[in-house]
Amino acid sequence: MYVRRYIPSGTLLAFPDTVRGVLRPSFATLALVALGIALAGCVSTRIAEVGTLPNGERLITLVVSENRRVVDRECQDVPALGPVLGCQTSRALELPNGHAVRAVKIVRYTDTLPSRMAFEIDAHELCHAIAAVQSIEDPCHGVDHGIVESWALPRLQRVP
Ligand SMILES: [Zn+2]
Numbered sequence: 272m273y274v275r276r277y278i279p280s281g282t283l284l285a286f287p288d289t290v291r292g293v294l295r296p297s298f299a300t301l302a303l304v305a306l307g308i309a310l311a312g313c314v315s316t317r318i319a320e321v322g323t324l325p326n327g328e329r330l331i332t333l334v335v336s337e338n339r340r341v342v343d344r345e346c347q348d349v350p351a352l353g354p355v356l357g358c359q360t361s362r363a364l365e366l367p368n369g370h371a372v373r374a375v376k377i378v379r380y381t382d383t384l385p386s387r388m389a390f391e392i393d394a395h396e397l398c399h400a401i402a403a404v405q406s407i408e409d410p411c412h413g414v415d416h417g418i419v420e421s422w423a424l425p426r427l428q429r430v431p
Contacts, residue, residue, distance in 0.1 A: 316341050317384055319394035322402060322410040324374070325366050330410055331401050332376040333394040337384055345378040356380045372407050387421040395419075 315337055322330030336342055339354070346358035357379035364372050377397065385393065398411035411417070 315384060317387070317390045319390065321394045321398040323413045324364065324372060324407075324410055325368070326364060328364055328374055330372070330374055331394065331398045332374070333390075333397060334376070334378040335381050335384060335390060335393075336378075337381060339380060342378055342380045345376075366407070370407060372405055373401075375401050388419055391419055391421050 317333075317335050319333045320329035320331070321333070324330055334341070334345055342355060342357065346355045349355060349358040349360065351358075357377070359375060359377045361373040361375045364374055366372055375397075384390070395411060395415075395417070399409060402409040402411055
């Protein structure tokens with residue numbers, strides 16, 4: 272049996288004055304902020320849960336959002352100073368066969384959402400990466416058999 276410490280980590284937004292010196296909002300900056308507030312209803316989020324484990328839980332959950340509030344909410348338990356742009360958390364699970372596994376959740380902000388297909392491929396490959404570093408049978412082809420379901424063309428594409 273192995274035990275890992277719970278070590279969440281996050282990606283932080285650098286404070287503007289640490290990047291460019293003194294922050295002086297220009298009219299254009301204020302206009303962009305106002306436009307962002309006006310378009311706040313247009314932001315969106317993609318969520319994928321991939322890799323069904325024998326206990327019914329998912330190995331990987333991927334959340335990508337254009338909405339900073341979604342990222343803030345999902346990352347609220349991650350210790351960080353300042354605005355958070357992304358985080359990962361994991362939790363230990365015990366499978367019916369007694370093996371231990373860690374289910375991982377990755378949350379990140381984006382300025383532009385990936386396409387549905389690109390997002391599906393990202394989540395699928397992350398599932399393989401998380402499975403590869405654990406002593407479990409890879410569950411990532413359990414439901415979709417490695418076939419991209421969001422592919423717009425009638426011909427289905429296999430993801431290795
Ligand atoms: Zn695959």
